[in-house]
Amino acid sequence: MIAFLVLSFLGAGTVGADRAVTFENPNPCAVEGSSVEFRCLYNYQNGQTVRKTEWYKGEFKNDVWIRVKLSDLASYRNRFEFIGDQQHDCSLALHDLQHSDTGYYYFRFDTDRFGWRSKTSVYLSVTELHVRLYPDTVRAGDSVSLQCNTSCHLSSTVWFKDGHPVSKPEFQAQAEDAGNYFCAVEGQESVQSEPVALDVQYPPLNVSVKVTYPDNLNESSSVNLTCSSSANPAAQNYTWFRRTASPSSGSSSIFQVGSGQVLSLPSMEVNHTGLYLCQARNTVGETNSTEVLLTISAKNYGLFHLGVTRNHTEITKELWSSFSLSQVILLIGVKVVILLLLTLVIIWAGRHIRIKNEEENDHDYENESTGV
Known part of the structure; x- marks a missing residue:
């Protein structure tokens, strides 16, 4: 006017x-x-x-x-x-x-x-520019709204997060959206509001296992498995599991072997062989790590980190491939002995039945002769 x-x-x-x-x-x-x-x-x-x-x-x-x-x-x-x-x-x-x-x-x-x-x-x-976030604490996937308020009408406002432009003032929050937000009047971006922090809570992400052991690994050595993750709030609970193969059935089974961020395996033995994984948990949710295969050689107890498996078939193959040649020979020998024992039992049982039948038949014949 x-x-x-x-x-x-x-x-x-x-x-x-x-x-x-x-x-x-x-x-x-x-x-x-x-x-x-x-x-x-x-x-x-x-x-x-x-x-x-x-x-x-x-x-x-x-x-x-x-x-x-x-x-x-x-x-x-x-x-x-x-x-x-x-x-x-x-x-x-x-x-x-x-x-x-x-x-x-x-x-x-x-x-x-x-x-x-x-x-x-x-x-x-x-x-002054006053910034408000609705809500200021969210979980991943929740809706977030950014508001830039003043005591009088101004032209369009623009948004920044940690110094980088924000395309939309409303979005579905993800873990990477956490940070400090501020607004400015378009055309006067050098004058900015006080920043406000957006806290995005999310379950553990990128859960991984790190294996550490001494250079000269032997039967009495201790191996440590450390679980780490990115989470907000930080993971409070860690649970460890081990998956092993069943030689008789060719399947695998999994069972809990410990808790805490670090799993210590003292005095390494062949029976420690298996696929290890950790489960990280916070108040938002829980996530499993990928499985890490530990193989203990029967010859020198050397430790190898062979890789990651993601399905039952690969797990079974990895577990079977982890057995050494001597272990395979031993398993075959055990099976052969069991088969021989079963064969002997069957032969013995069959012979025992045949002799008993013959004795019963001879007794019946003598009775008939006596009657004449």
């Missing part, structure tokens, strides 16, 4: 219709720390020459409303700039705005004949 401010003649107190100041915006609003311009034009009688221009701020002093030159106010030193001229442009720029800059501003100019000042003023409002 264009406001025409009537200029009063200081000396005689008369009003001249040809003397006026036009303000583009008599009620500007700007963000603290930014800059603002009072765009205006002034007119005067033809034939006069402007000798001096001045901007004032209205203040109460001893309960009296007075106008003080900006050049006389220490708080405005090096912060105000007259960007008009001594023709018709009376524009003023204020930089690095402070909350105390809120108030009324007046313009005055002097010609070679008279001096005039505006009766009305420009009222400047200096506001």
Whole structure:
């Protein structure tokens, strides 16, 4: 809204219709720390020459409303700039705005004949940017809304997270969305709000197992398995499992072998061979690590980290491949012995039945002979 401010003649107190100041915006609003311009034009009688221009701020002093030159106010030193001229442009720029800059501003100019000042003023409002997150603590997958509020209407606002632009103020939160958010007025991105933190809670991610053991591994050595993960809040519970193969059935079974972030396997033995995994848990959920195969050689008890398996078929193959040649031979030998024992039992049982039948048949024949 264009406001025409009537200029009063200081000396005689008369009003001249040809003397006026036009303000583009008599009620500007700007963000603290930014800059603002009072765009205006002034007119005067033809034939006069402007000798001096001045901007004032209205203040109460001893309960009296007075106008003080900006050049006389220490708080405005090096912060105000007259960007008009001594023709018709009376524009003023204020930089690095402070909350105390809120108030009324007046313009005055002097010609070679008279001096005039505006009766009305420009009222400047200096506001702050306030950021709010709804909600401020979420779980992965929840909806988040960013709001940038001020005490007056401003142009579009833009958002940043840890210094990087944010495309949308509403989104489904994921683990990577956690961080510090702030907003700014578009076109004045250097002036930013105070940051606010978004806390995104999520179950353990990237759960992994690290195996450590001495260089010279032997039967009495201790092997440590350490479980680590990324989680918010941090994982509070760790549970360890071991999967082993059943030579007789060719299947595998899994059972719990410990708890805590570190699983220690002291005095390594061949029966420690198996696929190990850890389960990390926090208040949001739980996640299993991939399985790590530990193989203990029967010859020198060497330890090898062979890789990761993801299905039952691969697990069975890995477990069977972990047996050494001597173990395989031993298993085959055991099976052969069992088969031989079963064969002998069957032969013995069959022979015993046959002899018994023969004895019963001989007894029946003798009875018949005796009867004759």
